[in-house]
Amino acid sequence: MAKLPLDYNTEYPSISEQCDNCHKLLNEQDQCQILICGHSYHVSCYVSLEFWYHHCLKYFKKKI
Numbered sequence: 001m002a003k004l005p006l007d008y009n010t011e012y013p014s015i016s017e018q019c020d021n022c023h024k025l026l027n028e029q030d031q032c033q034i035l036i037c038g039h040s041y042h043v044s045c046y047v048s049l050e051f052w053y054h055h056c057l058k059y060f061k062k063k064i
Contacts, residue, residue, distance in 0.1 A: 020041060023039055
């Protein structure tokens, strides 16, 4: 059985091969963070978000 990442349940699905914060392409040379929800970030962008992606957090708080 296939499972979809969590981001398909939020208003903001992940952007393939792009940082979900700055929307720039993720390269192999970049330090990147891919979360279990499927969202991807440059490490510096993820740090600027204080290590939380607020849209998925909002989804969890709604008590899925």
